[in-house]
Amino acid sequence: MALRAALRGLLSCSSHGRLCATSTSISQRNNSSSANLKVDHDQTTGVAVMHMQSPPVNSLSLDFLTEICITLDKLEMDKGCRGLIITSSQPKVFCAGLDILEMYGKSPERCGEFWKAVQEMWLKLYGSNMVTIAAINGSSPAGGCLMSITCDYRIMADNPRYSIGLNETKLGIVAPFWFKETMVNTVGHRNTETSLALGLLYKPAEALSIGLVDQLVPEDQVLSVATQTMTKWLAIPEHARQITKSMMRKSTIEKLRSNREADIQNFVNFITKESIQKSLRMYMEMLKQKKA
Amino acid sequence: MALRAALRGLLSCSSHGRLCATSTSISQRNNSSSANLKVDHDQTTGVAVMHMQSPPVNSLSLDFLTEICITLDKLEMDKGCRGLIITSSQPKVFCAGLDILEMYGKSPERCGEFWKAVQEMWLKLYGSNMVTIAAINGSSPAGGCLMSITCDYRIMADNPRYSIGLNETKLGIVAPFWFKETMVNTVGHRNTETSLALGLLYKPAEALSIGLVDQLVPEDQVLSVATQTMTKWLAIPEHARQITKSMMRKSTIEKLRSNREADIQNFVNFITKESIQKSLRMYMEMLKQKKA
Amino acid sequence: MALRAALRGLLSCSSHGRLCATSTSISQRNNSSSANLKVDHDQTTGVAVMHMQSPPVNSLSLDFLTEICITLDKLEMDKGCRGLIITSSQPKVFCAGLDILEMYGKSPERCGEFWKAVQEMWLKLYGSNMVTIAAINGSSPAGGCLMSITCDYRIMADNPRYSIGLNETKLGIVAPFWFKETMVNTVGHRNTETSLALGLLYKPAEALSIGLVDQLVPEDQVLSVATQTMTKWLAIPEHARQITKSMMRKSTIEKLRSNREADIQNFVNFITKESIQKSLRMYMEMLKQKKA
Numbered sequence: 037m038a039l040r041a042a043l044r045g046l047l048s049c050s051s052h053g054r055l056c057a058t059s060t061s062i063s064q065r066n067n068s069s070s071a072n073l074k075v076d077h078d079q080t081t082g083v084a085v086m087h088m089q090s091p092p093v094n095s096l097s098l099d100f101l102t103e104i105c106i107t108l109d110k111l112e113m114d115k116g117c118r119g120l121i122i123t124s125s126q127p128k129v130f131c132a133g134l135d136i137l138e139m140y141g142k143s144p145e146r147c148g149e150f151w152k153a154v155q156e157m158w159l160k161l162y163g164s165n166m167v168t169i170a171a172i173n174g175s176s177p178a179g180g181c182l183m184s185i186t187c188d189y190r191i192m193a194d195n196p197r198y199s200i201g202l203n204e205t206k207l208g209i210v211a212p213f214w215f216k217e218t219m220v221n222t223v224g225h226r227n228t229e230t231s232l233a234l235g236l237l238y239k240p241a242e243a244l245s246i247g248l249v250d251q252l253v254p255e256d257q258v259l260s261v262a263t264q265t266m267t268k269w270l271a272i273p274e275h276a277r278q279i280t281k282s283m284m285r286k287s288t289i290e291k292l293r294s295n296r297e298a299d300i301q302n303f304v305n306f307i308t309k310e311s312i313q314k315s316l317r318m319y320m321e322m323l324k325q326k327k328a
Numbered sequence: 329m330a331l332r333a334a335l336r337g338l339l340s341c342s343s344h345g346r347l348c349a350t351s352t353s354i355s356q357r358n359n360s361s362s363a364n365l366k367v368d369h370d371q372t373t374g375v376a377v378m379h380m381q382s383p384p385v386n387s388l389s390l391d392f393l394t395e396i397c398i399t400l401d402k403l404e405m406d407k408g409c410r411g412l413i414i415t416s417s418q419p420k421v422f423c424a425g426l427d428i429l430e431m432y433g434k435s436p437e438r439c440g441e442f443w444k445a446v447q448e449m450w451l452k453l454y455g456s457n458m459v460t461i462a463a464i465n466g467s468s469p470a471g472g473c474l475m476s477i478t479c480d481y482r483i484m485a486d487n488p489r490y491s492i493g494l495n496e497t498k499l500g501i502v503a504p505f506w507f508k509e510t511m512v513n514t515v516g517h518r519n520t521e522t523s524l525a526l527g528l529l530y531k532p533a534e535a536l537s538i539g540l541v542d543q544l545v546p547e548d549q550v551l552s553v554a555t556q557t558m559t560k561w562l563a564i565p566e567h568a569r570q571i572t573k574s575m576m577r578k579s580t581i582e583k584l585r586s587n588r589e590a591d592i593q594n595f596v597n598f599i600t601k602e603s604i605q606k607s608l609r610m611y612m613e614m615l616k617q618k619k620a
Numbered sequence: 621m622a623l624r625a626a627l628r629g630l631l632s633c634s635s636h637g638r639l640c641a642t643s644t645s646i647s648q649r650n651n652s653s654s655a656n657l658k659v660d661h662d663q664t665t666g667v668a669v670m671h672m673q674s675p676p677v678n679s680l681s682l683d684f685l686t687e688i689c690i691t692l693d694k695l696e697m698d699k700g701c702r703g704l705i706i707t708s709s710q711p712k713v714f715c716a717g718l719d720i721l722e723m724y725g726k727s728p729e730r731c732g733e734f735w736k737a738v739q740e741m742w743l744k745l746y747g748s749n750m751v752t753i754a755a756i757n758g759s760s761p762a763g764g765c766l767m768s769i770t771c772d773y774r775i776m777a778d779n780p781r782y783s784i785g786l787n788e789t790k791l792g793i794v795a796p797f798w799f800k801e802t803m804v805n806t807v808g809h810r811n812t813e814t815s816l817a818l819g820l821l822y823k824p825a826e827a828l829s830i831g832l833v834d835q836l837v838p839e840d841q842v843l844s845v846a847t848q849t850m851t852k853w854l855a856i857p858e859h860a861r862q863i864t865k866s867m868m869r870k871s872t873i874e875k876l877r878s879n880r881e882a883d884i885q886n887f888v889n890f891i892t893k894e895s896i897q898k899s900l901r902m903y904m905e906m907l908k909q910k911k912a
Contacts, residue, residue, distance in 0.1 A: 188525065208857035210864055221517045225805045226831055229868045233772065233861055234853065247518055269526065273500035273607060277525055280497055283508055284521045315857060480817065513809045539810055561818065565792035565899060569817055572794055576813045 070103050074125065077111070082118035083266050084111050085171075085259070089125035093132035096179050098146075100135070101153035108160040118274065119266045120164070122187065123171035123259055128198070130170075133178030136207075140316045144304045151303045154179070155296055158214060161186035163289050165278050167269040171262040173255060176200040177237055178207075182215050185222045185248070188269065188281070191262050192240050194252035199237035201248070206235030208315030210306065212299060214292045221288060223247050362395050366417065369403070374410035375558050376403050377463075377551070381417035385424035388471050390438075392427070393445040400452040410566065411558045412456070414479065415463035415551055420490070422462075425470030431501075432608045436596045443595045446471070447588055450506060453478035455581050457570050459561040463554040465547060468492040469529055470499075474507050477514045477540070480561065480573070483554050484532050486544035491529035493540070498527030500607030502598065504591060506584045513580060515539050654687050658709065661695070666702035667850050668695050669755075669843070673709035677716035680763050682730075684719070685737035692744040702858065703850045704748070706771065707755035707843055712782070714754075717762030720791075724900045728888045735887045738763070739880055742798060745770035747873050749862050751853040755846040757839060760784040761821055762791075766799050769806045769832070772853065772865070775846050776824050778836035783821035785832070790819030792899030794890065796883060798876045805872060807831050 066077040072090035077083075086107060088094040096104075111117045124130045138150045161168060161183065168187040175198045176184050184190050184200065192200065202219055204211045211219075211232055219228040227246045230236065243249045253261045269277075292299065306312060358369040364382035369375075378399060380386040388396075403409045416422045430442045453460060453475065462476040464484040473492050476482050484492065494511055496503045503511075503524055511520040519538045522528065535541045545553045561569075584591060598604060650661040656674035661667075670691060672678040680688075695701045708714045722734045745752060745767065752771040759782045760768050768774050768784065776784065786803055788795045795803075795816055803812040811830045814820065827833045837845045853861075876883060890896060 189522075205856055205860045205864055208860045210860050210867070213867060216867055221521070223518070224516055224808055225868070226807070229805070229865075230773075230834075232864045232868065234856060250522075272497055272526060275603065276497045276500045276502050276607075279502045280524045281521075283502070283505060284517070284524065311859070315860075481814075513813070515810070516808055542814075564789055564818060567895070568789045568792050568794050568899075572789055572816045573813075575794070575797060575800060576809070576816065 070107070072100050073103055073107055075107055075111070077114075077117060079116050081267075082116055082270065083121065083263065084117050084119070085121045085123060085263075086111075087123055087125040088131060091126065093129045094124055094126055094180070095132045095135040095137075096154070096157070096183075097135040098138055098150045098153055101150075101157050105153065105156050105160060108157070108164070112160070112164060112166065117166060119167040119169070119270050121169045121171050121259070121262045121266060122183065123262070124174055126174065129174040129180075130172045130176040130198075130200075131180030131183055132175070133180045133182075136316060136320060139209075139307050140313065140320065144308055147304045147307055148300050151300050152296070155214075155292060155299065158182065158186060158218075159289065159292065162218065162285055163282070165281075167266060167277075169262045169266055169269075171258045172198075172200065172249065173258045174198055177203050181248075182218065185218050189251075189265060190249040191251045191253060191258055191265065192243065192249040193255040193258050194240050195255050196239050196241070199239055200243050201235070201237040202232055203235035203237050205232060207319050208312060212303065214288065214299075217288045217291070221285075362399070364392050365395055365399055367399055367403070369406075369409060371408050373559075374408055374562065375413065375555065376409050376411070377413045377415060378403075379415055379417040380423060383418065385421045386416055386418055386472070387424045387427040387429075388446070388449075388475075389427040390430055390442045390445055393442075393449050397445065397448050397452060400449070400456070404452070404456060404458065409458060411459040411461070411562055413461045413463050413551070413554045413558060414475065415554070416466055418466070421466040421472075422464045422468040422490075422492075423472030423475055424467070425472045425474075428499075428608060428612060431599050432605065432612065436600055439596045439599055440592050443592050444588070447506075447584060447591065450474065450478060450510075451581065451584065454510065454577055455574070457573075459558060459569075461554045461558055461561075463550045464490075464492065464541065465550045466490055469495050473540075474503075474510065477510050481543075481557060482541040483543045483545055483550055483557065484535065484541040485547040485550050486532050487547050488531050488533070491531055492535050493527070493529040494524055495527035495529050497524060499611050500604060504595065506580065506591075509580045509583070513577075654691070656684050657687055657691055659691055659695070661698075661701060663700050665851075666700055666854065667705065667847065668701050668703070669705045669707060670695075671707055671709040672715060675710065677713045678708055678710055678764070679716045679719040679721075680738070680741075680767075681719040682722055682734045682737055685734075685741050689737065689740050689744060692741070692748070696744070696748060696750065701750060703751040703753070703854055705753045705755050705843070705846045705850060706767065707846070708758055710758065713758040713764075714756045714760040714782075714784075715764030715767055716759070717764045717766075720900060720904060723793075723891050724897065724904065728892055731888045731891055732884050735884050736880070739798075739876060739883065742766065742770060742802075743873065743876065746802065746869055747866070749865075751850060751861075753846045753850055753853075755842045756782075756784065756833065757842045758782055761787050762795075765832075766802065769802050773835075773849060774833040775835045775837060775842055775849065776827065776833040777839040777842050778824050779839050780823050780825070783823055784827050785819070785821040786816055787819035787821050789816060791903050792896060796887065798872065798883075801872045801875070805869075 066079055068075045072088065074087040074089055076085045076087070090100045111120055134154060139147065170184040170187040170190045172184055172190060172192040174193065177199065181200050181202050192198070202211050202215055216228060216232060219231065223231070223246050238246070238248055240249065240252050244252050251261070358371055360367045364380065366379040366381055368377045368379070382392045403412055426446060431439065460479040462479040462482045464476055464482060466485065467490045468476050469491065473494050476492065484490070494503050494507055508520060508524060511523065515523070515538050530538070530540055532541065532544050536544050543553070650663055652659045656672065658671040658673055660669045660671070674684045695704055718738065723731065754768040754771040754774045756768055756774060756776040758777065761783065765784050765786050776782070786795050786799055800812060800816060803815065807815070807830050822830070822832055824833065824836050828836050835845070
């Protein structure tokens with residue numbers, strides 16, 4: 037964690053430097069990139085586009101989550117950034133969800149550190165003061181779906197080969213209560229119940245019909261429609277919109293915030309069980325055979 | 329408040345007198361009217377129709393709210409009144425919502441008094457033992473929408489020039505938690521979230537599709553259909569219906585009841601802010617220019 | 621209660637014997653039956669089908685509820701039983717709901733005992749670790765609807781002469797908070813509010829449209845489709861599915877579990893009221909006249 041904390045500090049510094057630099061920029065564009073994220077921040081519109089580019093499928097490893105969190109912190113503190121669009125640079129996938137390798141064969145300490153980072157990402161995204169739009173240009177299972185439903189609005193590519201959903205149960209693992217509550221807040225109790233029980237992945241048209249996404253557009257228009265939609269959202273008086281968003285989400289956020297340690301312990305105890313480790317191994321082997 | 333309290337007492341007395349008078353009435357109709365309300369109480373059916381006639385657009389000023397609350401009290405205590413239909417006598421508008429003049433340039437004391445009256449109206453309507461039906465024969469933004477969603481049932485004129493919704497955010501102000509909860513109880517969490525974030529006003533067809541209203545009818549049939557619907561509701565065993573209604577609503581009501589003072593303070597602190605006052609001024613100027 | 625407790629103990633014993641016996645069975649089928657229940661337990665698939673056959677309409681009397689609870693206990697404890705399908709052997713009706721005769725002219729003690737059994741059935745079904753599917757092959761009012769919505773999935777015969785709903789209010793009685801919460805968890809707050817206020821019974825197509833049932837099939841396919849659906853549910857990793865189900869339902873279950881005595885008192889006080897007894901008598905007389 038020491039290294040990570042140092043990295044965090046370092047990046048905050050570079051962020052500060054960046055801001056100074058851009059004040060003399062002509063294009064008013066401020067493009068930063070780290071290993072797996074390309075952030076395209078248009079200072080004129082106040083909109084940042086975060087492109088996930090962690091090959092092959094934007095799996096949320098501890099390192100990638102840490103990168104995302106640092107970037108979210110920077111954007112959140114930057115008063116020139118009022119809207120965030122999250123999208124993928126990888127073909128066919130928005131985000132494949134939590135990296136299964138972080139949950140298999142790892143020490144309880146490492147599992148706990150990983151889970152804390154998952155919590156952190158959710159807390160930052162679900163509670164963000166920015167307008168957040170998911171430009172879902174590929175499949176978005178499990179943690180990828182979670183990331184999508186933390187946003188204010190979801191636009192998905194109308195491609196029936198893509199799917200979205202919290203399918204954790206299929207892997208033999210369990211979506212925690214805050215995944216569940218974010219889902220309930222999006223599609224209601226009954227849809228969430230069936231969805232989580234069966235680990236359902238929805239095609240875009242089905243996702244739209246239950247309200248899991250808000251809009252379907254042709255694949256090559258996902259980002260442009262997201263940008264247009266952002267303009268509409270940013271036209272709303274900001275302070276009122278932020279208070280309203282907080283009012284809608286604070287009870288859910290508070291429930292995790294006041295139970296983070298217990299939630300981590302719960303995850304670690306579950307995931308390090310012999311039987312769960314076996315489920316994950318079987319799942320990974322199935323994936324390997326699929327590829328072969 | 330002293331004057332208002334006196335007025336309240338006076339009207340309660342006149343109400344008593346009215347009841348005595350009507351016992352000898354032939355028509356069994358008991359029509360009372362105050363400055364801005366015409367109440368048409370049919371003692372045979374037990375149904376009162378409350379016509380809002382506060383020119384030009386039934387804005388909810390402190391005085392109008394007080395009138396409404398006094399009338400609701402009278403009807404609630406009158407055992408001969410089992411159903412209430414709320415409608416408008418003003419053309420094209422059901423109710424334009426909270427009177428913006430009560431929130432602009434007023435003392436904190438006056439703002440607090442105003443907010444208490446808004447709470448009072450909501451508490452009386454959302455918790456009424458009567459069957460309440462909104463006969464929405466015109467546009468119904470903000471507080472007008474709130475009034476509608478406190479009722480048991482909503483019938484709206486199928487005229488695409490009308491709209492309904494909690495659009496407070498557009499004005500730079502924030503719907504309080506009990507507006508929000510009434511909306512969630514009507515259209516669910518996700519519809520409420522988008523709706524409040526963007527300050528959406530819905531055309532009748534859209535309002536029907538998300539469940540914000542229950543039925544659309546041609547404009548000239550709003551009141552007659554409301555009357556027919558009332559007959560159906562009044563056929564239900566009364567005691568069971570009232571307990572059921574209370575069971576559905578009491579947790580929401582209790583949340584405001586036990587937090588009224590804090591909610592008032594919260595409103596007063598917010599609305600008297602320099603920035604919010606500026607937003608309201610800009611909004612009023614925009615309205616003026618629209619008219620001119 | 622002593623007799624019942626003894627009976628319960630006895631049946632648990634016989635259940636144990638049954639398991640030993642079936643271990644040598646060739647067909648791997650284990651059909652048990654009591655007076656009003658026929659349970660067809662296929663040990664190969666791990667699926668039990670519980671046929672309700674309490675003439676004429678599977679009314680939930682204290683005795684029938686006790687039988688159901690004992691059977692549910694046995695199946696729950698039997699590790700060879702992972703799925704339960706509930707259906708009816710009576711023509712045209714799935715279950716007519718709580719037996720009105722248990723609520724009319726009975727002592728407070730007896731009413732309390734009855735209510736405790738209703739709670740017990742709900743607790744066992746809503747909290748079951750088994751996958752539960754309601755194969756609704758006939759009308760399912762009041763308690764029959766409750767039984768249906770405690771299940772994980774509902775398949776109904778697509779016959780417009782059948783209906784389903786919590787219509788208690790029509791009888792002058794009130795669905796308790798846990799009926800209400802199960803309904804809210806199924807069809808949302810607003811549908812529940814209207815539905816309970818008016819005591820609505822829904823035709824299959826309407827029930828499907830609000831999500832009160834999940835699927836309509838031709839009448840002669842209800843059981844076969846239920847069996848196919850069960851296969852799909854049983855393919856999900858069991859431990860993950862059970863934890864997920866518990867997460868979705870435990871707050872509702874906990875609310876009753878920690879308030880059972882108060883809920884019983886509440887029911888007994890209400891149902892033994894003179895006015896309520898009169899409502900029930902009128903309702904029974906109406907039913908008699910309908911038949912004659």
